[in-house]
Amino acid sequence: xxxxxxxxxxxxRQDQYFQASPEYGPERMGAPIQAFxxxxxxxxxxxxxxxxxxxxVVLDPTLLGAVDVTDGMPxxxxxxxxxxxxxxxxxxxxxxxxGKVATVDATQIAIDTIGKAIPNTPMLGALLKAxxxxxxxxxxxxxxxxxxxxFSQEIIEGNVNAVRRAYEEVKIG
Amino acid sequence: xxxxxxxxxxxxxxxxxxxxDPDVVAAYxxxxxxxxxxxxxxxxxxxxxxxxxxxxxxxxxxxxxxIGASAAGSRVMTTTSSQGLALMWEMxxxxxGLRLPIVMHNVNRTLSAPINIHCDHSxxxxxxxxxxxxxxxxxxxxxYDNTIQAIRIAEHPDVHLPVMVLLDGFIISHAIAxxxxxxxxxxxEFVGAYQPGYHLLDxxxxxxxxxxxxxxxxxxxxxxxxxEAIRNSKQVTIDVGKEFGAxxxxxxxxxxxxxxxxxxxxVIVMGSTAGTTRAVVKELRADGVKxxxxxxxxxxxxxxxxxxxxxxxxxxxxxxxxxxxxxADAGPAYLEVRNALYDSERRPAIINYIYGxxxxxxxxxxxxxxxxxxxxxxxxxxxEAVSYLxxxx
Numbered sequence: 001x002x003x004x005x006x007x008x009x010x011x012x013r014q015d016q017y018f019q020a021s022p023e024y025g026p027e028r029m030g031a032p033i034q035a036f037x038x039x040x041x042x043x044x045x046x047x048x049x050x051x052x053x054x055x056x057v058v059l060d061p062t063l064l065g066a067v068d069v070t071d072g073m074p075x076x077x078x079x080x081x082x083x084x085x086x087x088x089x090x091x092x093x094x095x096x097x098x099g100k101v102a103t104v105d106a107t108q109i110a111i112d113t114i115g116k117a118i119p120n121t122p123m124l125g126a127l128l129k130a131x132x133x134x135x136x137x138x139x140x141x142x143x144x145x146x147x148x149x150x151f152s153q154e155i156i157e158g159n160v161n162a163v164r165r166a167y168e169e170v171k172i173g
Numbered sequence: 174x175x176x177x178x179x180x181x182x183x184x185x186x187x188x189x190x191x192x193x194d195p196d197v198v199a200a201y202x203x204x205x206x207x208x209x210x211x212x213x214x215x216x217x218x219x220x221x222x223x224x225x226x227x228x229x230x231x232x233x234x235x236x237x238x239x240i241g242a243s244a245a246g247s248r249v250m251t252t253t254s255s256q257g258l259a260l261m262w263e264m265x266x267x268x269x270g271l272r273l274p275i276v277m278h279n280v281n282r283t284l285s286a287p288i289n290i291h292c293d294h295s296x297x298x299x300x301x302x303x304x305x306x307x308x309x310x311x312x313x314x315x316x317y318d319n320t321i322q323a324i325r326i327a328e329h330p331d332v333h334l335p336v337m338v339l340l341d342g343f344i345i346s347h348a349i350a351x352x353x354x355x356x357x358x359x360x361x362e363f364v365g366a367y368q369p370g371y372h373l374l375d376x377x378x379x380x381x382x383x384x385x386x387x388x389x390x391x392x393x394x395x396x397x398x399x400x401e402a403i404r405n406s407k408q409v410t411i412d413v414g415k416e417f418g419a420x421x422x423x424x425x426x427x428x429x430x431x432x433x434x435x436x437x438x439x440v441i442v443m444g445s446t447a448g449t450t451r452a453v454v455k456e457l458r459a460d461g462v463k464x465x466x467x468x469x470x471x472x473x474x475x476x477x478x479x480x481x482x483x484x485x486x487x488x489x490x491x492x493x494x495x496x497x498x499x500x501a502d503a504g505p506a507y508l509e510v511r512n513a514l515y516d517s518e519r520r521p522a523i524i525n526y527i528y529g530x531x532x533x534x535x536x537x538x539x540x541x542x543x544x545x546x547x548x549x550x551x552x553x554x555x556x557e558a559v560s561y562l563x564x565x566x
Binding site: 044 | 534
């Protein structure tokens with residue numbers, strides 16, 4: 001949800017419309033959940049679940065064996081996974097043949113830059129590179145201003161570096 | 174100048190409350206309560222409002238405290254949801270019977286059993302006869318806008334009744350959306366200062382409220398006066414909606430007509446599914462189908478003659494109900510619309526769908542099915558009068 005909020009706020013800065021909604025269930029940190037985001041240049045009418053996602057972001061790669069993460073994805077969709085593996089390995093594992101597969105070791109990047117294994121922020125950087133949905137400079141500016149109200153300079157720079165590193169390191173195959 | 178923000182429906186409602194800055198908010202702060210009061214309590218803690226914020230031990234007590242504070246002449250607000258509204262039941266009638274202009278959010282969520290926390294309109298539909306004005310919201314922007322307008326409608330001297338502002342649980346309440354907040358001063362000026370008329374703390378005009386009126390008292394006459402007051406609220410709702418539009422650029426009425434000018438078939442719907450329906454109407458219009466939609470905003474008072482006039486020239490109409498009236502064999506909105514049409518010389522064929530109970534998702538495909546049935550019905554084919562949309566059978 002934190003990641004979804006970050007994407008929504010970054011989209012607002014670029015004058016986009018959006019909807020970000022979590023699917024409520026187990027309310028414990030780190031429990032597997034689905035969250036949905038829609039982004040559009042036009043106001044968004046529809047208020048129903050996302051069943052045909054153009055982009056799927058998997059924060060926890062251990063779910064790949066348990067859930068069909070590519071369910072409903074169109075040909076030409078983008079699957080982005082937090083893993084140290086190469087895109088080819090994920091393509092093999094998921095059987096997602098038609099679209100784009102991107103991987104990034106966001107957990108390691110988070111440990112290196114933020115000091116904690118929370119992959120949300122680096123995944124945002126990888127998402128920007130893999131999809132081009134938004135411009136990275138605007139997003140970094142947003143991370144600086146929104147985090148600036150609550151956190152120290154060290155944490156802000158950690159998060160900015162996390163986004164940038166993931167943007168540079170994401171592998172697209 | 175309005176400020177564009179990325180916030181949830183609940184936070185939007187809390188901001189409306191902050192800008193209104195009511196005298197008293199009494200609320201039960203724990204589940205099934207929503208984060209609206211949690212956000213509002215932050216504003217209280219930071220000193221951003223002057224509100225006396227009272228946390229109580231149950232929803233029943235929350236409404237009781239609101240009633241006491243309102244009878245004492247305060248501007249009063251609260252928020253609730255689902256089982257919380259159910260627990261308020263007897264006090265809802267008392268708030269309306271005492272003609273207290275309390276404004277309350279109800280985040281529409283279903284009632285148990287079985288336990289389910291998700292969206293439908295069962296909770297507020299059950300309260301439809303309690304004497305409250307009920308305004309549905311499609312999205313977070315409307316929930317925010319309705320909150321501000323509700324104050325003016327409730328407190329209008331011709332009305333003086335409580336108002337429930339309704340928004341769809343999770344779909345709107347917990348989703349982050351883009352919306353415009355008005356300036357604090359604009360809201361302050363729009364709602365103005367509360368002039369309570371009679372209240373209990375005015376020694377110059379002593380009053381008794383809600384006392385036992387004896388076997389030969391005027392209970393019947395009080396109820397009749399309540400009916401008149403809620404009828405009056407129609408015009409007030411329209412006037413306030415226009416005035417709000419002049420300020421914000423977003424006007425409101427009793428319902429919204431979408432692509433209805435030359436429509437031959439239409440769906441009547443409340444809450445967030447109106448958005449999904451609009452998206453389907455856009456598709457159908459692109460294909461040359463004369464489809465329209467009526468988004469019902471005011472469910473109480475029910476705009477019966479106005480709706481009958483709006484659909485009189487249509488071929489077929491479907492009413493979507495996100496609530497079941499068990500034993501009635503039809504949904505509550507459908508029964509009202511059908512009743513509204515009885516006296517019309519010209520009226521469309523009309524069908525009903527019960528949908529989305531317990532949060533069951535309603536996607537574009539299901540709404541397309543409804544319009545497909547409407548096309549059949551308009552073409553003279555027989556379609557089942559009441560059916561279930563998205564039910565696993």
